[in-house]
Each structure stands twice: as C-alpha cells, then as structure tokens.
Amino acid sequence: MSPEEQKQPTHPETPTAKQAQRSMLLTALYIAQAQYGHLNDEALQRVAERLGLPLSEVYSTASFYSLYRLKPVGRYVIQVCDGLSCHLAGGADTLVDYIRQKLGIRVGETTSDGLFTLQTVECVASCGTSPAVRVNDELYENMTPQKVDRLLDQLAGR
Amino acid sequence: MTFEKILLRNVEIPNSEKIDVYLKRGGYQALRKALHEHTPDELVEMVKASGLRGRGGAGFPAGLKWSFMPKAADVTKYVCVNTDEGEPGTFKDRLLVERDPHSIIEGVAIAAYAVGAHRAFVYIRGEFFTGVKRWMKAIDDAYARGFLGANILGSGFDLDLSVHRGAGAYICGEETAMLESLEGKRGEPRLKPPYPAQVGLYARPTLVHNVETLACVPHIVLRGPEWFASIGTEDSTGPKIFCVSGDVNRPGNYELPLGTPLREIIYEHAGGIKEGRQLKAVIPGGASTPMLTAEHLDVPMAFETLHAIGTMLGTGGITVMDERVCIVSAALRLTRFFAHESCGKCTPCRVGTQRLVDTLQRIEDGRGQQGDIERLLSLCDGIAGHTFCPMGDAAVNPTLSSIKHFRHEYEVHIERHRCPMSS
Ligand SMILES: Cc1cc2nc3c(=O)[nH]c(=O)nc-3n(C[C@H](O)[C@H](O)[C@H](O)COP(=O)(O)O)c2cc1C
Numbered sequence: 293m294s295p296e297e298q299k300q301p302t303h304p305e306t307p308t309a310k311q312a313q314r315s316m317l318l319t320a321l322y323i324a325q326a327q328y329g330h331l332n333d334e335a336l337q338r339v340a341e342r343l344g345l346p347l348s349e350v351y352s353t354a355s356f357y358s359l360y361r362l363k364p365v366g367r368y369v370i371q372v373c374d375g376l377s378c379h380l381a382g383g384a385d386t387l388v389d390y391i392r393q394k395l396g397i398r399v400g401e402t403t404s405d406g407l408f409t410l411q412t413v414e415c416v417a418s419c420g421t422s423p424a425v426r427v428n429d430e431l432y433e434n435m436t437p438q439k440v441d442r443l444l445d446q447l448a449g450r
Numbered sequence: 451m452t453f454e455k456i457l458l459r460n461v462e463i464p465n466s467e468k469i470d471v472y473l474k475r476g477g478y479q480a481l482r483k484a485l486h487e488h489t490p491d492e493l494v495e496m497v498k499a500s501g502l503r504g505r506g507g508a509g510f511p512a513g514l515k516w517s518f519m520p521k522a523a524d525v526t527k528y529v530c531v532n533t534d535e536g537e538p539g540t541f542k543d544r545l546l547v548e549r550d551p552h553s554i555i556e557g558v559a560i561a562a563y564a565v566g567a568h569r570a571f572v573y574i575r576g577e578f579f580t581g582v583k584r585w586m587k588a589i590d591d592a593y594a595r596g597f598l599g600a601n602i603l604g605s606g607f608d609l610d611l612s613v614h615r616g617a618g619a620y621i622c623g624e625e626t627a628m629l630e631s632l633e634g635k636r637g638e639p640r641l642k643p644p645y646p647a648q649v650g651l652y653a654r655p656t657l658v659h660n661v662e663t664l665a666c667v668p669h670i671v672l673r674g675p676e677w678f679a680s681i682g683t684e685d686s687t688g689p690k691i692f693c694v695s696g697d698v699n700r701p702g703n704y705e706l707p708l709g710t711p712l713r714e715i716i717y718e719h720a721g722g723i724k725e726g727r728q729l730k731a732v733i734p735g736g737a738s739t740p741m742l743t744a745e746h747l748d749v750p751m752a753f754e755t756l757h758a759i760g761t762m763l764g765t766g767g768i769t770v771m772d773e774r775v776c777i778v779s780a781a782l783r784l785t786r787f788f789a790h791e792s793c794g795k796c797t798p799c800r801v802g803t804q805r806l807v808d809t810l811q812r813i814e815d816g817r818g819q820q821g822d823i824e825r826l827l828s829l830c831d832g833i834a835g836h837t838f839c840p841m842g843d844a845a846v847n848p849t850l851s852s853i854k855h856f857r858h859e860y861e862v863h864i865e866r867h868r869c870p871m872s873s
Pocket residue numbers: 503504505506507508509510512532533534535536537620621622623624625626658659660661663664839840841
C-alpha cells in the first residue's frame with residue numbers, strides 16, 4: 293500500500309452524499325421561505341425536487357420547526373416573549389395588549405394591509421434585558437409600550 | 451473580594467468578537483500550546499483532572515466524556531457545539547457567542563484535537579440571528595489566520611468547522627435531537643444508550659458540548675488543571691456564569707466560582723429584590739429545575755449541594771420571584787412552555803403537559819375543583835420517568851416544586867374560586 297492508501301480510513305467516510313444532501317434540508321427551507329414568503333405547496337415541492345426527498349418528508353420536517361411558516365404572514369412578524377422572566381419584568385401582557393390595540397389584531401393575526409403579524413414566543417434568551425420582542429430576525433430588548441410604539445411607526449414608514 | 455473574570459473577561463471590551471481583539475487579549479495561545487506541547491491523551495487527562503463538568507444542564511464530567519470517544523484513528527469522529535440555548539431563564543451562551551466566539555472556537559479546536567475529530571459542527575438556535583452572523587464571521591477569520599483548516603499552526607492537525615442554523619424547537623438542545631436536526635430531520639430525541647460518544651452524528655462517535663463548557667477549555671490548557679480545580683467546590687470546579695433575571699434590581703450575567711451562595715448572587719451581585727420586597731421563590735438553574743424558597747438562600751450554587759436539597763444547578767439560570775407573584779400563574783407560565791415545546795414523540799409528555807396546563811389554568815382562573823392538586827400530582831407521576839428523553843422529568847418540576855412549597859396557595863385558589871394575588 294502506498295502511504296496515501298494507508299491513510300485512508302477503513303470506515304466509509306460520512307456524511308455520504310445522500311446524508312449531506314439531507315442535512316441541507318433546514319437551510320433549503322430557509323431559502324425557499326425567503327423566496328416565497330412562506331412555505332406554500334410550490335415551495336415545498338421545489339425543495340423536495342432539489343434535494344431528491346419525498347414531499348411528505350419535507351413537509352413533516354418543515355412542520356416540526358416553529359420558524360418555518362406554512363401559512364402567509366405579514367411583512368413584519370412581531371414576536372413578544374411570553375416567558376416567565378419577561379412577565380416578571382412587567383412586560384409581556386402589557387406589550388401584547390398595547391400592540392393588539394394599536395394594530396387592531398389578535399395574537400396570531402395579520403393586519404389587513406399585510407404589514408404586521410402578532411405572535412407570542414417562548415424565551416428568547418434575553419431574560420436579563422427583558423421584556424424582549426423580536427421583529428423578523430431582529431431582537432429588541434428592555435421594551436416598553438413607548439419603544440414598541442416608535443418601532444412600529446418606524447417599520448410602517450410613518 | 452471580586453472574582454477575576456475568566457469566561458467573561460472579554461465580553462465588555464469594544465469589538466471583543468473580532469479576531470484581532472481576541473489575539474491581543476492572548477487568544478489562541480492555548481490552542482498553540484495544546485497542539486505543540488501536548489498529546490491528545492494528555493489533554494484528555496488534563497480536562498479530567500480539572501474536574502470540569504458540562505454547563506449545558508446535566509453536569510456530566512467533560513474529561514470522562516472525552517475519554518469515552520473511541521481512540522482508533524481510522525474512525526470518523528465529530529464534535530458538535532450546542533448553541534441552542536432555549537431553557538427559560540438562561541442567557542449566557544448567547545452572550546458568549548455574540549461577544550467572544552473565538553474563545554469557543556479555540557475550545558472546539560482543542561477538544562477536536564484531543565478526541566481525534568477533524569470535522570466539527572456548530573448547531574445554533576434559529577432565533578439567534580446575530581449569533582449566526584458572529585459565528586460565521588469568526589469561523590471565516592479563524593480559517594484565514596490558520597486556526598482552522600488544514601495543518602493548523604503547522605501541527606499537522608486538520609479541522610473543519612461549519613455552522614448549522616436550527617429553526618425554532620427547544621427540544622433540539624437535547625443532544626440526540628440536535629443530531630437529528632443536524633442530519634436535516636425532525637428534532638426528535640433518540641433512545642440512549644447508545645450515547646453520542648458511541649453512535650452520534652451520521653452514526654459516528656460524536657462529542658457534544660455546551661458553549662460555556664468549551665469556553666473553559668483554553669483556560670484549563672493555559673493555566674493548568676490544578677488552577678481550574680482550585681476554583682469552586684470539590685465536586686463542582688471552575689467558574690460559572692449565573693444568569694439572574696426576574697424581580698431583582700440588576701438582572702444580568704455574573705461569573706462567579708461554583709459554590710457561591712445563592713443569597714450572595716441575588717443580594718450582592720444582582721442588587722437584591724426590587725423595591726426591597728421579599729423573595730418568594732427562586733428557580734436556581736433554568737425552567738427545568740425545581741424552585742426553592744427564601745429558606746434555601748444559603749445553599750452554595752454547586753451541582754452536589756443543589757442536588758442534596760432536591761433541585762439542580764442546571765444551566766445556572768436563576769429566576770427570582772418576589773412576594774407579589776402568584777405561584778400558580780408562575781407554574782402555569784413555565785408549564786405552558788413545556789407543553790408548547792414538547793416534540794410530540796411520547797404521549798405522556800405531549801398529552802400530559804397539556805393536561806397540566808389545563809388544570810393549572812383552571813385553578814388560576816378560579817374554576818379549580820376539590821381534588822385538582824391530587825390530579826396534578828398524579829399527572830406528574832404519569833409523565834416523569836415515562837418519556838424517551840429527560841424533557842418529561844423537567845416538565846413536571848414547576849408543578850411539583852410549587853405544590854411542595856406553596857400547597858396552601860393552591861388550596862386558597864380552589865377554595866375561594868379566585869386568584870388571591872390578583873385584585
Ligand atoms: C430538553 C433538553 C434541552 C436541552 N437544551 C440544551 C441547550 O439548549 N444547550 C445545551 O448546551 N444543552 C442542552 N441540553 C443538554 C444536552 O442534551 C447535553 O447534555 C449538553 O449539550 C452536553 O454538553 P455539556 O456536557 O457541555 O453540558 C438539553 C437537554 C434536554 C433534555
């Protein structure tokens with residue numbers, strides 16, 4: 293055996309091409325979501341074709357994770373942390389009430405202009421700077437109704 | 451006496467996430483030392499001797515875990531970095547990743563060298579968008595300077611490191627669920643044994659560590675295991691980041707020796723309870739750990755001492771509740787988290803947590819019935835110990851521990867048909 297051959301592992305290398313392809317699924321779903329806005333049938337179908345996976349597997353995986361949206365959402369998804377520390381900091385309920393009134397939507401709903409969706413989420417690891425709010429991928433800490441007010445106006449371009 | 455910061459020594463320095471700042475602060479010297487002055491086996495022995503225990507929640511001895519990795523050089527092995535931090539009340543890993551990612555990379559490289567892995571993966575919580583960007587930039591820079599890639603620092607050791615972004619699922623912090631997710635699947639836990647050190651990612655031996663655990667490793671290499679073991683208690687060595695939140699004057703991350711009394715952390719470091727109110731209950735180590743009361747405040751925050759009083763060090767996420775907090779609503783809040791995050795694989799966890807939530811909600815709303823406390827206890831009995839992964843055991847802790855310490859408050863809710871704490 294040549295030295296090169298001796299260095300070859302006796303165990304087959306992993307990930308195999310198939311395993312590596314499957315490992316791309318979460319990333320592919322993020323990309324499709326960015327392109328389509330949400331993971332509709334066409335988006336899921338395309339991911340399945342590109343990765344050579346059954347559609348059912350792709351759907352099953354996408355539905356497991358909360359950051360994948362299977363239904364349309366507004367341009368800005370407002371996520372108010374519903375965790376204990378954020379509540380203790382006097383925030384979550386006040387903020388949710390405030391946003392509900394300001395935008396006229398309930399938790400889970402989208403404004404009629406398609407701009408905002410309101411959601412509550414579990415602890416986002418900002419308990420020391422709570423209450424915390426996420427809007428799309430941005431994190432906002434130490435939030436107050438006033439700060440939320442300014443943020444929403446700014447996002448709405450007002 | 452103030453404790454010399456070790457893990458948080460860089461985080462307050464401007465641009466601490468940048469490689470040049472890290473290098474100026476002495477960064478990557480431990481990696482150089484490890485690669486040039488130590489054999490892999492020596493490093494395993496050093497970590498064993500340091501007494502380092504996992505900071506991700508379970509507290510398993512790190513050196514022992516390293517030694518479980520098969521020695522054979524012809525086996526593909528992996529290292530995985532757990533950056534999934536989602537345990538309510540915990541916010542230390544996010545800080546480390548955002549402000550000092552190179553200290554973790556240095557720890558990963560040393561660990562990979564010690565166990566003979568040439569491929570490592572970062573699994574990061576999907577919500578940590580800044581963290582994802584910081585990880586990627588730090589890894590790029592580490593490659594560019596020769597701290598990752600082929601023939602690291604001329605040692606002949608190769609290591610590749612890449613980032614995988616999760617997509618919103620607390621359970622993916624559990625190590626086997628994380629491996630499933632890394633493989634592109636639903637994050638449902640695997641049955642253990644086999645443990646990841648035997649059968650892990652792509653069925654290969656895999657070393658999984660929490661971010662804070664890995665950040666300890668360079669310091670152990672540079673300053674020696676004896677130094678590390680001299681900090682803390684006999685069974686809980688080294689520094690620990692305590693995350694303090696809730697009804698305190700100065701919430702935040704405090705790095706202190708393991709074994710620091712809970713009272714000192716809350717009243718000295720975190721500035722005591724807001725407006726001088728009384729402490730009612732405190733969760734010592736994240737939402738999974740049973741709560742304590744004011745009578746436990748002198749407990750040293752160490753693995754063994756917390757275990758001895760029926761709770762756990764967990765992640766070191768301390769949530770403080772003052773006298774105004776309704777304990778039923780706190781238990782409800784925490785249990786709702788577990789119900790929401792149950793992956794659905796096991797019936798006791800999936801259905802049981804929802805039943806707990808329904809019952810707690812009913813009591814909180816003043817619709818509680820005689821026998822509800824017993825019903826809660828029997829539900830807990832049906833969940834704990836009957837699930838695939840430790841999440842079932844965790845999910846019952848808010849209910850069990852709050853009934854244990856505040857049963858009377860539950861009874862008052864049921865008898866008066868209302869929450870006594872709300873006006
Ligand atoms: C439900 C559940 C969630 C977990 N979440 C995390 C997490 O977010 N981060 C983490 O490091 N460990 C988490 N763990 C612990 C891991 O399974 C594993 O023990 C840990 O990553 C090992 O690293 P360590 O030895 O350095 O602590 C979790 C465990 C369970 C049961």
